[in-house]
Amino acid sequence: MSTAALEKSVEKTEKVTSSSGSAATATATPTRRTDRKSILVGFDLGTNKSCILTGLPGSGDIAVSKIVSSVVGYVRDGIVDGIIAGNASILYGDDALRNVLHVNLVAPLDRGVIKHRDAARDFLQHIRSLADPSGSAEIRAVVGIPANATEEAREDIRQCATGIFDRILLIPEPFLAALGFRDDARLGQPGYVDPVTNSLFIDIGGGTSDLCLVQGYFPTPDDQISIGFAGDAIDDLMRQDIDRVYPNNGLTHLRIREIKENHAYVGTIRKPIDVKVIMGGKAHTLELGEVIGRAGNELIDKIYPALTTLIGRASSDGIVTLLQNIIITGGGSQIKGIDTVLQKKLSDDSYESPKVRLAGQDYKRYVALGALKAARAARENQWQYLLA
């Protein structure tokens, strides 16, 4: 992985982007404690899963690499001492999920944007503690945001991060995925197509599916499409269908998500897909082939028009190469058949030799990896300060 040294000169330009109630940011250095070490953070703030990678400036090593479920659990009143480890009052991620009976679970995000500010701040504080257990370092975080996130959504992140991160950069997630996917060791090699030069990324998360053209310049709003239909929407569709076919099934939201993660597919309906569930303490087998397939195909129906729209907007130079570099990442890349179905649809619609591929096993980390690369490369005057 290539690293870039940060520039040492600092411009004295002040730019305050505050309005009433908003976080004040500036792109200058007011005062700086030079004895404080800096930690660079690449942070994929996902609706269901977040990923944090950290490293030190000037180093190519990754110090911390964690996937954290994006959930906060507030311990309920009256829980007996010793039930919760360390008698903690707040749990995070998988700890919160494991203690679901004893906590009020709050998901800070919905469809990629902050919905519960207090929970978001608590979650970010937890992320900070993972990056810097000592609590004394300066934290510079590049945070992934949905494609075409509104200014309001961006400001929400800044406000929640104020007092937790010291400097911040917000960058769209599919672009960060392209950066993360880029194999720095192969840059310049014959036959290697730099994904940042000519590719189309489809990042299917929990809250949003984001598509992004990356063609050698930072993507404009026209190069990005964000669809509010992704993993959570598939869960909702499955829930509706399962409730219709198997009333009183008692399946929780988390169990349905688990069924989806194990069995999701697109394309021709596959039957039978038998899933064992416990209902009222008794084991039952539910045949869910059609339920799962219908929900998955709905995702294809939403993504495909956006995909062809972006292809239509791409520069005509290198369009054939672009069609060979359509990459699916995010949790949705694990849906069986999603690459072949999209590729076939493009072929059937007479697109020239399309090739859709999956990002691979590291799909959970590409956005955070790209964010960490961006953190390493960002110039001093590109960071925004979060002034508490």
Add this chain to the structure above:
Amino acid sequence: MAEASRLEIALHDQVSAGFSEDALQEIFISEQKRVIDALMLAEVLGPLLTEQLSAATADPARVRTPAARSSQRLVTPDKPLGIADLIEGMLRQERDTHGHAA
């Protein structure tokens, strides 16, 4: 036609209220001229509006011509793209957006 009918009814009401028939006839003629002018304008504008609406509801991908994207041609540099330069491009877009909003 409907407007003319309504006008006729209104005029009859005015007559019964005591207005002179000559004055009412003058009003009727001027309103008739106004309606004719409006019909002529609709005949001219109608096709133009139809054409505009058809273009606006067309596939947005087809609306984008290669010329519209000439300022962002595909870049095929000899060296790998610098991330800092790409970030600079992002910040420039944000500044332009805020400038437009202001």
